[in-house]
Amino acid sequence: MKSVMSNIRIVYYFVLFSTFACDFPKYFQNDYVMKYERHLVHFYNEKYIRYNLTYSKVSKTSRRFLFTVDVLQDIGSNIKVVLEALKFTSNEYRRFGFRYEEHPCSFTFNSPFGFSYKNSDTNLTTCPTKKGSYYLRDLNLDQSKFPPFVPRGRFMLNGYLYVDDILLTNMSFYIKIVPTDPLEVVIN
Numbered sequence: 001m002k003s004v005m006s007n008i009r010i011v012y013y014f015v016l017f018s019t020f021a022c023d024f025p026k027y028f029q030n031d032y033v034m035k036y037e038r039h040l041v042h043f044y045n046e047k048y049i050r051y052n053l054t055y056s057k058v059s060k061t062s063r064r065f066l067f068t069v070d071v072l073q074d075i076g077s078n079i080k081v082v083l084e085a086l087k088f089t090s091n092e093y094r095r096f097g098f099r100y101e102e103h104p105c106s107f108t109f110n111s112p113f114g115f116s117y118k119n120s121d122t123n124l125t126t127c128p129t130k131k132g133s134y135y136l137r138d139l140n141l142d143q144s145k146f147p148p149f150v151p152r153g154r155f156m157l158n159g160y161l162y163v164d165d166i167l168l169t170n171m172s173f174y175i176k177i178v179p180t181d182p183l184e185v186v187i188n
């Protein structure tokens, strides 16, 4: 169970922070495909930030990620991301005991999972972050580098970003983990 949780956490990272090009040399998988369904930005704190996040279809098989943000006052390094995953079972998204906290300043620049800015098209590269406008765009996910054997099904991934314990934004990503092999029996 523990490793399942950590896989979900990594999948979550891919979803939320996928522009920080991922370099997972030790992972290879071709047993599933992660499908994006939709996302919702519930709230952002206009004292600190204003942003647009789109992940729009450009062709049958690809989407374009575009994130633009106006940082309205300097943001310090006391940033915290809280992540939780809910799994769709019996017609609703239910908690299954997964909650995780991370400090983006440390994980962006000193990442335990090998995230880095090196292949991303962005000018949001400093933490703490000064007041100003920034963008992150054109992400190409290499799903073969996702961790293998993540649970199948539909998930809602909720993310909360705090600075000095003040909520800056919260959002939900809806994704689906689909086995590559159409004959795989999925037990939910």
Ligand SMILES: *[C@@H]1O[C@H](CO)[C@@H](O)[C@H](O)[C@H]1NC(C)=O
Binding pocket: 050, 051, 052, 068, 069, 070
């Ligand atoms: C978000 O999009 C709106 C409408 O296109 C635009 O007016 C606004 O400047 C954008 N905000 C940011 C932070 O990119």
Ligand SMILES: *[C@@H]1O[C@H](CO)[C@@H](O)[C@H](O)[C@H]1NC(C)=O
Binding pocket: 123, 132, 133, 134, 135
């Ligand atoms: C980042 O790029 C945007 C859009 O090109 C530009 O308006 C902004 O000044 C840049 N920000 C920094 C800190 O370079």
Ligand SMILES: *[C@@H]1O[C@H](CO)[C@@H](O)[C@H](O)[C@H]1NC(C)=O
Binding pocket: 042, 043, 158, 167, 170
């Ligand atoms: C997001 O934050 C807003 C403002 O605090 C809150 O009203 C809303 O319930 C939150 N949504 C979720 C899904 O947590």
